[in-house]
Amino acid sequence: MATPEFVFLDGKILPYADAKVGVMTHGLNYGTGIFGGIRGYWNDKEKQMFIFRPLDHYKRFLESGKLLRMELPYTKESLTQFTIDLIRKQGYKETVYIRPLAFYGDELIGVRLHNLTPKMAIAIVPFGRYIDSPGAHVTISSWRRVDDNIIPARGKVVGAYVNSALAKTDAQLAGFDEAIVLDQSGHVSEGSAENIIMMRNGVFVTPPITENILEGITRRTVLQLIQDELGMTVQERSIDRTELYLADEIFFVGSGVQIVPITKIDFRSIGSGVIGPNTKKIMDLYFEAVHGNLQKYRSWCVKVY
Numbered sequence: 001m002a003t004p005e006f007v008f009l010d011g012k013i014l015p016y017a018d019a020k021v022g023v024m025t026h027g028l029n030y031g032t033g034i035f036g037g038i039r040g041y042w043n044d045k046e047k048q049m050f051i052f053r054p055l056d057h058y059k060r061f062l063e064s065g066k067l068l069r070m071e072l073p074y075t076k077e078s079l080t081q082f083t084i085d086l087i088r089k090q091g092y093k094e095t096v097y098i099r100p101l102a103f104y105g106d107e108l109i110g111v112r113l114h115n116l117t118p119k120m121a122i123a124i125v126p127f128g129r130y131i132d133s134p135g136a137h138v139t140i141s142s143w144r145r146v147d148d149n150i151i152p153a154r155g156k157v158v159g160a161y162v163n164s165a166l167a168k169t170d171a172q173l174a175g176f177d178e179a180i181v182l183d184q185s186g187h188v189s190e191g192s193a194e195n196i197i198m199m200r201n202g203v204f205v206t207p208p209i210t211e212n213i214l215e216g217i218t219r220r221t222v223l224q225l226i227q228d229e230l231g232m233t234v235q236e237r238s239i240d241r242t243e244l245y246l247a248d249e250i251f252f253v254g255s256g257v258q259i260v261p262i263t264k265i266d267f268r269s270i271g272s273g274v275i276g277p278n279t280k281k282i283m284d285l286y287f288e289a290v291h292g293n294l295q296k297y298r299s300w301c302v303k304v305y
């Protein structure tokens with residue numbers, strides 16, 4: 001993947017090559033940073049780029065910062081405007097991934113969260129599919145999810161993604177597309193970088209936000225679509241590992257992954273082993289919504305041009 005031509009750094013748009021950090025940077029040494037992942041969707045019919053739910057993403061971003069005692073001189077509105085400016089500057093006319101990142105930029109030795117100064121960057125790159133498979137074969141990871149009292153999973157904390165990377169790499173090197181990670185009590189938490197929703201006996205179920213998951217914007221979006229468009233209910237409750245094996249349908253949701261059906265877990269077919277009918281309906285609705293094609297949900301989409 002090529003690096004972008006320009007980035008946002010501490011209030012200014014700079015050429016990518018000029019946005020540098022030193023090797024002693026706190027965030028690099030101790031993982032004391034937070035980030036986000038947002039998509040901007042190109043709608044070719046309207047010749048328009050829609051950023052999907054940037055205010056919700058930046059609200060969570062600032063909340064992640066709060067968990068690390070970061071005082072950032074930005075609001076969710078100002079960060080959305082900087083994002084629009086940066087897309088316009090590069091003139092993107094294709095679907096992009098937006099990566100905001102804030103980290104303690106002090107170059108010193110000392111593990112802590114106080115008396116430090118954050119830096120804030122945004123980089124934007126063209127981006128296609130994250131999991132390149134129409135139906136994913138996933139494994140239950142032997143790694144456990146970071147706990148709220150270890151590193152809070154509800155914050156998108158840089159250092160915590162070592163947990164995700166351990167799970168993802170072991171899954172991929174073993175031939176799977178992705179990992180599902182359990183929490184300390186053995187209940188289903190989420191994927192390495194996506195939330196999970198299953199349908200069992202005709203009812204949609206997803207782990208609650210107290211089960212060491214990231215409070216996903218796509219999860220929230222899809223739960224609303226299930227209720228409002230399919231007229232079905234969703235239970236937020238703990239999920240046992242073996243319930244997954246017996247589910248009718250399961251899928252991952254996330255800004256990067258978008259919606260990916262899980263058709264096999266550890267060599268066991270889920271439902272009939274192909275994309276389920278409800279998953280298909282939700283995927284269709286989601287893709288229409290994010291491209292700004294559903295009038296009812298147009299307020300989720302922020303225009304760039």
Ligand SMILES: Cc1ncc(COP(=O)(O)O)c(C=O)c1O
Nearest residue numbers: 193194195214216217218254255
């Ligand atoms: C661990 C984890 N869970 C879930 C998600 C999905 O969150 P969202 O839908 O807000 O992108 C992500 C994506 O960034 C993630 O990293």
